[in-house]
Amino acid sequence: MDKGSEKLRRYLLGDLSVEEAEEIEQTIILDEKFEAEVLEAEDILIEDHVEGTLSADEALKFQEGYLITPERYQNLEFVATLRRYSSERAISDRVHEAGSFWERLRSFLSNVPAVAYVICLLLFFGTVAAYFWLGRDEGLSKIQTKYSALNRQDFSDLGPYRSISSISVLPGSLRGTDSTVKISQGPSGDSILVRLGLPVEFTNYAHFDVRLKREGKKILSFDALSAYKSESSNELRLLLPVAILEKGLYQLEAIPTDRPESPITYAFDVE
């Protein structure tokens, strides 16, 4: 509290000298803006009284020096009432708002029980599905990161990969034809080496983006894989994780980075 407010507080409590009080009262008469300051000090004083935060000395002066007219007493009582009213109405408003929401929901559900059951079931299965779907996506994300790194390594020497399963796939392999490469589900090891033969007309392209798809949906993708020379023609070499290869038809799409409009499609079947 600043000195001015403190002095006004003391004035209202009748705690100033006659000269000091007269100075304040003449200012009240002469300066209309000063009244706001006095009223503010008065309101703070009244609130302090209502809240019981006045010192013993102030409380005594409040009774004997301030509450000297019925008007002041009525003002005190009005402020106390208004504070109580505002506080209680604020609480009841919050209770009413909270109650009205749940009451509306309960009323709606009680009128349409079938809807309530369906909503509950959908919420339950939705939650379960989301849990597994998000978990699966998270697993795929980790696999993607891991195999992106693996497939950036140099595959020109295949010596270190002789111990793992491998398949060679030519473009245009279709399910149901003899040319479709078939692999058994759950080959040994964590990875399978896939060698994609490149058509002659793609011999001059050095890098390809490769997409692994199942039933048209992309599962993994690897960018800018290098083409390697083999005995007959060039080929792409990459590792795929065995864990994601479930039974079904898979497609691999190789897109020359310099010729994206001409993707080369491969297929293999997991049995």
Place this chain on the structure above:
Amino acid sequence: MDLKKFEKQATLCYYSFRIQNPIMKTTTTLSKADLDRLLGWLSADQEAAGKKYLEIREGLVRYFRIKGCYESQSLADETINRVAMKLKTFQLTSELKPITYFYGFAKNIFFEYLAELKRSPMQIEPELAGRLEGQTDDGEDKETRFHCLDDCMAKLRTDESEMVRAYYAKDRSEKFEARRRLADSLNISIGNLHIRVHRVKKILRECLESCLERI
């Protein structure tokens, strides 16, 4: 009659009595000669004198209002009348400004007001006042007042009623932060918020008293 019923009746009776029977009778009337003398004293220029007269009257109304006098207007008029009537007996000096005379008379009138108050049958004794203060907890009386306040709030503009309710919704240490946030939300200073609340509070109080009289 039990004590609470008596207290309630006393309070309601006070509201009614106060309006119909001012505590201090102000019977003086101002003659044209006295008024002209007063205006001439305030200023040689008639228009300036009239303006000065109104300013002094407003100042006196403020004085009596802050002193806690319900009849602040009539007490201000009584002060001016007495000064005007005594003016011819003054030995006016240029050292003393008119405000000094008006203030001196106003102080005396305030003391008379307090003396009348003590003689008034409706004077609320401090002991009774202390008990009445606790009356806000009384169920029936509280409900009556709250019901009236509901009606009075409904007569205000929504922003005004929300402002007052938000202003008084918190107490003790919480109120300072709540009021600062309220002032921020209204894009005004705390001082201006206080003035706005005070204005609305005045309207509400008059409305509440009027409502309690009707019940």
